[in-house]
Amino acid sequence: MKAKITMEVTIMSIKWDEFFITGDPLILGSQIAIVLTMIGAVAGITYLKKWKYLWTEWLTTVDHKKIGMMYIISAVLMFFRGGMDGLLMKAQTAQPEMGFLDSQHYNEIFTTHGVIMILFMAMPFLIGLMNVVIPLQIGARDVAFPQLNALSFWLFFSGAMLFNISFVIGGSPDAGWTSYFPLAGKEFSPGIGNNFYAVALQIAGIGTLMTGINFIVTILKMRTKGMTLMKMPMFTWTTFVTSILIVAAFPIFTVALALMTFDRLYGTHFFTVSGGGMDMLWANLFWLWGHPEVYIVALPAFGIFSEVISTFSRKSLFGYKSMVFSILGIALLSMVVWVHHFYTMGSGPAVNSFFSITTMAIAIPTGVKMFNWLFTMRKGRIKISSAMLWALAFVPCFVIGGVTGVMLAMGAADYQYHNTLFLVAHFHYVLIPGVVFAVFAGLYYWWPKMFGFMLNEKIGKWHFWLFVIGFNVTFMPMFFLGLNGAVRRAYTYSAESGFAPLFMLSAIGSIILAAGFAVFCYNIYWSIRYADRNISSDPWDARTLEWSTASPVQFYNFAKLQEVKSLDPFWHMKKKNEGLTLYDSEIEEIHMPSNSWLPIYMGVIFGIAGFLLVFEWHIAAALAAIGIFAGLIIRSFDYNEGFHVKKDEIHRIENAWRKTEGEVHDHVS
Amino acid sequence: MIMSAKVDTSLPLEYQTEQDRMNILGFWVFLGAEIVLFATLFGVYGVLYERFAGGPTHKDIFVIKDVMIQTVLLLTSSFTMGIAIFEMRRHNLKGLIIWLVITLALGAGFLFMEINEFIHYAHEGATMQTSAFLSSLFVLLGTHGAHVTLGIGWATMVIIQLLKRGLTPTTARKTFIIGLYWHFLDVVWIFIFTFVYLKGLVA
Ligand code: HEM
Numbered sequence: 080m081k082a083k084i085t086m087e088v089t090i091m092s093i094k095w096d097e098f099f100i101t102g103d104p105l106i107l108g109s110q111i112a113i114v115l116t117m118i119g120a121v122a123g124i125t126y127l128k129k130w131k132y133l134w135t136e137w138l139t140t141v142d143h144k145k146i147g148m149m150y151i152i153s154a155v156l157m158f159f160r161g162g163m164d165g166l167l168m169k170a171q172t173a174q175p176e177m178g179f180l181d182s183q184h185y186n187e188i189f190t191t192h193g194v195i196m197i198l199f200m201a202m203p204f205l206i207g208l209m210n211v212v213i214p215l216q217i218g219a220r221d222v223a224f225p226q227l228n229a230l231s232f233w234l235f236f237s238g239a240m241l242f243n244i245s246f247v248i249g250g251s252p253d254a255g256w257t258s259y260f261p262l263a264g265k266e267f268s269p270g271i272g273n274n275f276y277a278v279a280l281q282i283a284g285i286g287t288l289m290t291g292i293n294f295i296v297t298i299l300k301m302r303t304k305g306m307t308l309m310k311m312p313m314f315t316w317t318t319f320v321t322s323i324l325i326v327a328a329f330p331i332f333t334v335a336l337a338l339m340t341f342d343r344l345y346g347t348h349f350f351t352v353s354g355g356g357m358d359m360l361w362a363n364l365f366w367l368w369g370h371p372e373v374y375i376v377a378l379p380a381f382g383i384f385s386e387v388i389s390t391f392s393r394k395s396l397f398g399y400k401s402m403v404f405s406i407l408g409i410a411l412l413s414m415v416v417w418v419h420h421f422y423t424m425g426s427g428p429a430v431n432s433f434f435s436i437t438t439m440a441i442a443i444p445t446g447v448k449m450f451n452w453l454f455t456m457r458k459g460r461i462k463i464s465s466a467m468l469w470a471l472a473f474v475p476c477f478v479i480g481g482v483t484g485v486m487l488a489m490g491a492a493d494y495q496y497h498n499t500l501f502l503v504a505h506f507h508y509v510l511i512p513g514v515v516f517a518v519f520a521g522l523y524y525w526w527p528k529m530f531g532f533m534l535n536e537k538i539g540k541w542h543f544w545l546f547v548i549g550f551n552v553t554f555m556p557m558f559f560l561g562l563n564g565a566v567r568r569a570y571t572y573s574a575e576s577g578f579a580p581l582f583m584l585s586a587i588g589s590i591i592l593a594a595g596f597a598v599f600c601y602n603i604y605w606s607i608r609y610a611d612r613n614i615s616s617d618p619w620d621a622r623t624l625e626w627s628t629a630s631p632v633q634f635y636n637f638a639k640l641q642e643v644k645s646l647d648p649f650w651h652m653k654k655k656n657e658g659l660t661l662y663d664s665e666i667e668e669i670h671m672p673s674n675s676w677l678p679i680y681m682g683v684i685f686g687i688a689g690f691l692l693v694f695e696w697h698i699a700a701a702l703a704a705i706g707i708f709a710g711l712i713i714r715s716f717d718y719n720e721g722f723h724v725k726k727d728e729i730h731r732i733e734n735a736w737r738k739t740e741g742e743v744h745d746h747v748s
Numbered sequence: 749m750i751m752s753a754k755v756d757t758s759l760p761l762e763y764q765t766e767q768d769r770m771n772i773l774g775f776w777v778f779l780g781a782e783i784v785l786f787a788t789l790f791g792v793y794g795v796l797y798e799r800f801a802g803g804p805t806h807k808d809i810f811v812i813k814d815v816m817i818q819t820v821l822l823l824t825s826s827f828t829m830g831i832a833i834f835e836m837r838r839h840n841l842k843g844l845i846i847w848l849v850i851t852l853a854l855g856a857g858f859l860f861m862e863i864n865e866f867i868h869y870a871h872e873g874a875t876m877q878t879s880a881f882l883s884s885l886f887v888l889l890g891t892h893g894a895h896v897t898l899g900i901g902w903a904t905m906v907i908i909q910l911l912k913r914g915l916t917p918t919t920a921r922k923t924f925i926i927g928l929y930w931h932f933l934d935v936v937w938i939f940i941f942t943f944v945y946l947k948g949l950v951a
């Protein structure tokens with residue numbers, strides 16, 4: 080009987096007039112902007128006759144470098160979207176009782192902001208850098224499964240687009256990025272916004288899981304001769320451990336989201352209040368994935384800082400072994416701390432104590448890493464480039480995030496901090512220095528490798544100072560607001576609360592922060608137009624193998640696979656002048672994988688099926704799912720063996736860049 | 749794919765090229781993810797399995813005889829899958845295909861029983877929507893059943909390729925991987941049999 084009622088509600092709640100969100104100027108503006116942008120893009124590509132180029136060089140590519148760049152471009156766009164959300168929230172709370180956003184809008188915006196920043200900005204940005212760099216660092220020609228890699232990207236992209244479209248079609252999810260039950264259930268969130276959450280994250284999550292598998296195998300099996308595990312560059316190590324964490328944690332999220340979908344679409348009782356369901360089960364499953372997820376984005380970032388600090392201090396990384404062990408320690412601990420997200424929800428003192436201790440223990444390996452970075456710089460010949468600046472700013476900012484983290488880790492004290500802006504300030508102090516600074520550092524550092532020219536260092540410094548100052552001015556006041564009792568996820572506050580000055584300060588900070596981001600975009604534009612194209616393939620005088628080949632990297636990465644004898648192999652090759660020249664006799668044909676239309680096809684069909692499922696049009700969704708199976712079957716019968724690059728071609732390509740070396744402009748003095 | 753040029757003929761067919769070795773390792777890692785997935789589903793079931801919400805309990809719906817038949821069918825199919833791979837190692841294509849077909853027939857028998865079981869439950873008034881216990885039961889069993897279904901479809905594709913191409917390193921690798929998958933599903937079933945059915949009947 081009960082089941083029947085739920086079914087009826089389900090069918091009734093989807094009406095055509097709910098399809099497009101109407102009557103809101105902000106959203107109407109976006110709808111018009113989206114349509115215009117799409118028309119503009121299609122017209123522009125047609126006018127420039129670039130469709131074929133786009134299709135053969137990008138959309139069907141299986142080249143890890145291009146896939147990486149597509150990840151990074153998407154991530155920058157998502158950063159823009161998530162950042163706009165952040166600014167809107169800051170504008171709304173700039174003064175007490177503002178009427179800019181109503182509570183419903185505020186709910187939707189912090190939800191999409193959180194999801195987009197973590198899953199569609201931080202993850203793809205880092206995965207993009209991993210894609211570009213890891214095969215090069217280990218001296219390989221691609222990842223283990225190039226086509227699967229493309230599929231990962233297209234599934235992520237499809238999930239991201241599906242999630243973003245909720246803004247103009249159907250309505251955004253509004254139950255927070257954590258989407259706790261019972262709020263996120265059908266009973267309290269009858270619209271389809273939260274269906275978008277369940278389905279879009281599922282699609283993107285499958286892509287991420289495949290990335291994890293791909294990189295584990297790549298790093299285990301494709302390292303060049305002589306590169307033992309303990310000779311791997313630190314970014315490779317962190318990527319490896321991150322991939323293990325992905326494989327260990329993402330299936331939990333897959334299940335949690337599937338159960339959420341069942342609860343919302345098919346009336347089951349996993350997390351509902353009625354029917355024996357258990358809302359805390361969601362919270363546990365979510366954070367069983369969610370906390371490792373935080374380290375999935377933090378560890379690669381640590382890897383990037385390690386590379387940057389070592390290169391610009393002209394020294395090997397200090398305490399390499401202890402770095403490796405602390406990564407492993409952090410990864411293990413990250414699986415046993417999840418309850419610290421809900422100390423106040425009745426777990427009891429014994430459980431809380433246990434999780435307090437495990438949480439605080441994470442500070443130990445993290446502290447080891449901090450000291451290792453500092454000791455790497457000690458007595459180094461430090462060169463303050465833009466990339467290095469981000470790494471330098473990371474250290475103190477992240478320490479603030481870490482120390483407040485230890486404060487929050489204390490179960491008893493958390494009763495005071497829980498659900499306040501203190502927490503919001505804490506995790507922004509972890510995520511922004513830990514991830515955003517890192518991807519900026521990585522981008523400035525590897526940009527010349529990707530594109531063959533550098534980002535402008537002077538504009539880069541403007542970007543840096545505006546962003547870092549803006550960040551601190553935005554989030555530092557939130558610690559104090561939180562301690563004074565300002566709760567998170569509240570769309571406004573009264574004038575009597577006395578919060579107004581700090582909120583205003585924080586809003587001003589966010590404008591500076593946004594200016595920093597704008598300068599970053601301008602830097603990309605400026606550098607594409609004007610930067611010096613005639614630069615060395617090793618502009619930073621760097622240490623690892625990616626710098627031993629051309630910039631931009633030729634599609635087969637290395638003409639000859641290198642042999643490695645130590646850490647920082649390229650540094651030693653340069654010092655001993657060994658293995659830098661390529662002899663004609665060493666050139667052999669190279670086998671490479673072919674492009675494929677299947678990954679993008681799968682992305683599109685998953686997107687369509689997902690969209691129909693979100694709207695609970697089950698028959699249409701099932702029909703679309705046939706397309707998914709068709710794709711799998713086609714893949715099973717696909718015996719494309721790839722192609723061989725002829726010696727002549729390798730000869731020509733290698734000559735082109737090796738000859739000019741020495742005449743180019745060097746950037747490190 | 750990238751290094752398929754190098755073939756080491758001293759190894760079993762499916763391990764001869766580097767790409768095939770990577771595919772097999774990748775599949776092991778994927779099975780690791782599958783273990784986490786099923787472990788989570790077992791965990792959910794473990795939390796919800798006594799929340800009947802006034803609906804039917806384990807004892808009201810489980811039919812031990814049918815479950816025993818399902819178990820025998822699936823365990824036997826794992827055994828025949830083992831023989832199939834053994835025939836593959838002996839380069840006996842015909843034997844391989846025959847044993848694969850037997851395996852899939854047993855798998856289909858298992859599925860048939862499972863669907864009947866679900867219909868029986870529904871007749872008893874036990875559906876996914878009845879209680880948390882039943883939601884978690886159906887999703888756990890259904891996920892396993894969906895895996896078996898997928899495995900049958902996938903193995904059918906591989907059999908077609910074996911018929912078309914014979915035993916090559918690639919087809920051997922594909923067969924070997926589907927073998928791993930099949931044994932994995934069997935292991936999951938043993939856990940389901942123990943922690944769902946036996947425990948439910950003893951409780
Ligand atoms: C770039 C500038 C950013 C600004 C101005 C900003 C601002 C905000 C604000 C105002 C909130 C909501 C506070 C409230 O509860 O009322 C918030 C929440 C959040 N932010 Fe950010 N943020 C920024 C960047 C980021 C980044 C880079 C990440 C992650 C990588 C991130 C992740 C989150 C998450 C997860 C939430 C919680 C959402 C929720 O409550 O469900 N933010 N942010």
Ligand SMILES: [Cu+2]
Pocket residue numbers: 369370373416417419420
């Ligand atoms: Cu946590």
